[in-house]
Amino acid sequence: MATRLKEVDAVMVGMGWTGAILARELSKAGLSVVGLERGPDRTPGEDFILPAIRDELRYVQRLELMQDNSVDTITFRNTSTEQALPIRRFGAFLPGEGVGGSGIHWGALHWRFTPSDFRIKSHLSERYGAKAIPEDMTIQDWPVSYEELEPYYDKFDKLCGASGKAGNLKGKIVEDGNPFEGPRSDEYPNKPIKSAAPSLMFADAAKSLGYHPFPAPVAIASAPYKNSEGITLGECQYCGYCNRVGCEANAKASANTTILPLLRGERKFDLRTRAFVTKLVYDKPSKKVTGVVYSDMRTGEEYEQPANIVVLSSYVFGNTQALLLAGISEPYDRVSGRGVVGKNYCYQFEAGAAAFFEEREWNTYMGSAGVGMCIDDFNGENFDHSGLGFFGGGYFFCGQAAAPPIAGRAVPHGTPRWGSEWKRATVKWYHRFARFNTQGSVYANRENFMDLDPTYKDAFGRPLIRMTYNGTENDHKMSRYLLDKLEGIIKAMNPTHYEMHPRPRNFTVVPYQSTHNTGGTMMGADPKSSVVNRYLQAWDADNLFVMGASVFPQQHGYNPTGTLGALAYWSANAITGQYLKSPGPLVRA
């Protein structure tokens, strides 16, 4: 039997970005808050320090900060006709674990979705006719507009000390920024971080073709910055260790550096690590989640933590699994198309390229995941899709995420994988290559979804979440179109040699592609078509709020963290401003 603990005002299930933001905002409003985190505690002082943090084998290859598959994983199949198998070691995507979650190891690309992204279904119908949207494309409008969300995007910018160049300030297009972005109420808190030589070559080539290059927006401070919580963030040192590790210079934003230093000192807040939540306690008749059950991973003891408000702030898979296990809202059924939980699972459809320049030489060992230049000319509805046979798009990026010793050695295709020829090529090209990426959208399809696996269970005996996903015809066409345009820019850079890397026909769970999994607990206008309302409040449990990218109706051509951070603040504002005054549904069904 689980030991029943004293009731608190609010409990967070997961202490990554969204759990930390909600815990901070709710404890500021005077609520007693418990933060439950399945993994260990992680602090900058212990975990983000030199020299350990530059151990590429430990962090980048052996994935020390990621979810422990031996306790819990997901199963995967490409289509409903196949038998799904458990992922024993994450590859294509890397959910994080521990305080800070995936927000520790991210590359910190810091984007907003465009105004038309938020009303994509209406927009496509208006622009191309309602019949233009394929029947199996289950995209939906967001129940919140860019304009409503803008102040919260701005708030998240100022928490992170984001660096970049505005391209649209209050409706006025600004040179050298992204002219396609929605109107910003304020400039980025910090100037863009420095760019790398190949990125600047890319920008010149793009400009010569009539495109609109701009520096990548990042949640990395380009200068010392006092953030919205009064915490000083450091200046990027361009050390080259961003992806899959914490930041040694306190420059890359994470919950651990921007919020937790204060939250830890908050008397109303209680952080419990190694606390694995196995169950939402759902009282269906009253439409309330009365608390959560968790296991202490050190002792095996089980506890029930009653709470007035439950915030589900784990990753996309955990959020969806928790709702399916608790029986909150109707599970999605692929055959009938009815139900919502698990529906509209989306991903990021990225494809890239590499180019080699015999006559050039630059310091590829330096950089950061966000160092680079972009164009946004072929994203979302920034271009006309008439006659193209697909919808969606993505931004192009030429960056220098640095080239660490194990994985950072690009050689032209066809080079032997070992031996003296490989060594010669490595020496020749290490300082002379550039990498490119297209950040393709994934517009939801009725065949891609999540449900509970009928066969495989986790360490607690709960069914694993099962992912059924493959790249759609639409997304493949979109990606080929983007690569074709990218190739034009690369040619204009005049490389010695280049190669395009289109996505293979079938999605596989290796190698790494992107940790941009979205959907499963969609937000929407009504309970028939969504799991949570515009304030991220569950339609079928009014004291349950679901955070993160699992509420995205589909994935657009940008990294998701900027939007999920803004949504967390937007939801927190609705809870403290409206819900606490009169608990109940914030939107009438």
Next chain:
Amino acid sequence: MLSLSATAALAADAAHGKQVFESCAACHTDRPDQIGPSLKGVVGRKSASLEGYRYSGPMRRANLVWDEPNLKQYISDPQAKVPGNRMPFSGLREPRDVDDVIAYLKTLN
């Protein structure tokens, strides 16, 4: 040399030092979970002596007293003064900034 640095210290501007210190403050705060050790009382302190902070091996072996000349050398070029220490900072280039930061650090004692 001694008299020169004494003069510089006199002329040093702690208020300006506080501004320069912004680029240090991301890591050096009083909060226990931070990347760098607290610098409260560092002037005159023995190196690697703050309890509870995990110093690097080179810093533990440095055996210095953080008096003004040592601080000056360290802040100007951390890797030259304590080779192999793990502070990810390459040093302040302007001698005036170094003096002013030290003047500011003194106000924390």
